[in-house]
Amino acid sequence: MKHLISQKNSLVLSRLTNLDAQSIEPVPVVRPSMPPLEDVLPYLRDIWASGDLTNNGIFVRRLQEELQGYFDVPYVSLVANCTLGTLLALRALGITGDVITSPYTFVATTNAIVLAGATPIFADIDPETLNLSPTAVAEQITERTQAILAVHCYGIPCDVEALQAIADRRGIPLIFDAAHCFGVKVGGRSVLAYGDCSIVSFHATKVFNTLEGGAIVSSNPQLVEAIGQLANNGIIDNENVNSIGLNAKMSELHAAVGLAQLPYVSDELAKRRTIVEAYLSALSSVQGLRFIQPSSDVVHNSYMFPIIVEPDYPITRDKLCEILRQKGISARKYFYPSVADLPPYAGAPSTGPGTLAVARRAADSVLCLPVFPGLDLAVQNRIIEIVRNPLS
Structure with missing residues (x-):
């Protein structure tokens, strides 16, 4: 009887956990901006x-x-x-x-x-x-x-x-x-x-x-x-x-x-900059993460926030992507695989073994985190906490 009660409690807990996960609105990696x-x-x-x-x-x-x-x-x-x-x-x-x-x-x-x-x-x-x-x-x-x-x-x-x-x-x-x-x-x-x-x-x-x-x-x-x-x-x-x-x-x-x-573009770009600056401020000290940022003479549009997950990060890029997904957050392996490894283009002379090493490494290690003007600060902080402590 105790065994059956334990099974029943576990089932209820599992359903509650799944319900809680489903009740959180999924966070897309991008969301279209639309005028009024x-x-x-x-x-x-x-x-x-x-x-x-x-x-x-x-x-x-x-x-x-x-x-x-x-x-x-x-x-x-x-x-x-x-x-x-x-x-x-x-x-x-x-x-x-x-x-x-x-x-x-x-x-x-x-x-x-x-x-x-x-x-x-x-x-x-x-x-x-x-x-x-x-x-x-x-x-x-x-x-x-x-x-x-x-x-x-x-x-x-x-x-x-x-x-x-x-x-x-x-x-x-x-x-x-x-x-x-x-x-x-x-x-x-x-x-x-x-x-x-x-x-x-x-x-x-x-x-x-x-x-x-x-x-x-x-x-x-x-x-x-x-x-x-x-x-x-x-x-x-x-x-x-x-x-x-x-x-x-x-x-x-x-x-x-x-x-x-x-007429709304300037405001949209400013909101994107704020989001990217918050990511950089919170994640720049995390071991094993590297960032692609423009040089000082560039006015950037903060279109995306790609992070490079290097070997000394606690988990792989793919595992981090999966953990975020399980917690209702979309992140994108952008661009994976490299075009040179897609079936229509693989096998061309310029795609052979030993070629395109940097591109293939980037395809295996880059993850783009959500960036869009309507991204809620609390949601961004939740994303940051997961990336900072992926195993907790």
Whole structure:
């Protein structure tokens, strides 16, 4: 009888424990920022009244102009998403050969290269910034190399000057996947102004979003015009098509959300900075953790907070991720595995044994903790306590 009572008590305790865990609202690693609905409604009324839903409408043109001023760049071309923007940039530049790129990125970067008809060649990354190593890039240059596609990982700028010098010596375009880089500056200048062009994402998870969308930034008007035509199926006018394009236009609805969102960006960035500063202050003394932080000449957007879990931390990165998950907190192994180890790309000459050691180590050790403007301080403190004392 005592045994049955003990079993019953254990079952009740287990159910109560599970109920308590389920009652805690899960904490996402990111949460989309949205403007007040009342700010969006006037735009929707105008769209409904005009019947203009797409094809470079008034709100798309207005958002382009406002972003040109925000970034202090001459040309911004809005597109349906960052992946299509990267593909269009490669197509407009006529890239069909080898493209040196990073294996430590979201797979969309590499997919765009292949979809454009080119071949990705992976070069290793810098252990401090997790961006393409200029030295590794130089080692991969061959007569087949037609472009460099670098990634500003987590919004941390690449070594833009060193990469530009390599591109100039070779006489090839330098393209930046700047998906994470809204509001980022280096040396007082928008990071989007570097290279032949930069592509930024306005996906729902980014610091500025249009629900879904992106933009191509360039100082080359001919390139911007070519990209604009390709984004509209290669159409010049009602009777002429001069290239094989696709439909990559941003709609008026998405642009309207962006226009409503833009006035709130500065406040959103300030809230993100506060969250990141709190993490750094609380975790910087923890043995076995390392942080990826921008240099002093960079204005960063605090897009993510990646920690590098090193061997002298009490547990592995994967175990820490699992402990956080069990306690209702989402953390992301971002980017794991490296693109070079995904089935579509594994086995390529640049992915063989002994290559890309830094990128593979980063993929196995980086964990991104939750960062979004609505993150409650008490919740952040709970995350910090778990990371500081993962075995307690």
